[in-house]
Amino acid sequence: MANWIMDYEVSLKDVNVKGIESISLEEIMNAKREGSAIRLIGFISHGEIKVSPEIIPLNNPLCVNSNLNAVVFECVYSGQHLIIGRGAGGKETASSIIRDIINIVASRNVNDYKSKKILRMSRGIEISIRNLCN
Known part of the structure; x- marks a missing residue:
């Protein structure tokens, strides 16, 4: 997406990736008690590109379930946009x-x-x- 939408020239090795393997059951339960969930979030902004687990409120549009993916991007003139679609099925x-x-x-x-x-x-x-x- 960084290459296609933002005209970057990066490869996967340029992305700071932290997976979900270190998340404990306790962290998942704490997020649930707080009305949140842990989701793997990709972030691209001003040259920073990362993917990491983040605690997201359940009412946040990025907190999708099942095989859905969500993308939020912001444009200078038109503001914030949300796209939700089926992912890995x-x-x-x-x-x-x-x-x-x-x-x-x-x-x-x-x-x-x-x-x-x-x-x-x-x-x-x-x-x-x-x-x-x-």
Whole structure:
């Protein structure tokens, strides 16, 4: 998102990532008692890019459940915007993989795809790519 929306040129190694593995059951229960929940939040602002667990009030738009994702961004003239949509579900994941394959094939010499290790993840994907190229 930083690259696409904010015109950054960063990779995953530039992101300060803290996962959820260190969160204790006690921290989860404390957040619940306070009317909050712990959510993994990505933050991009003025060159700072991070992902970390944050305590979010239950009424905060970022406190979504199930397979929903939420994005809040702020524009100078139009203010704050919220987008909520389905995230990691079966159809969403399949759609994302197909989009990635199409992007990879479209950006490379189609006749040379067999030499690209990134495209040879499994026989099923090779077949899909071959069908897309013919």
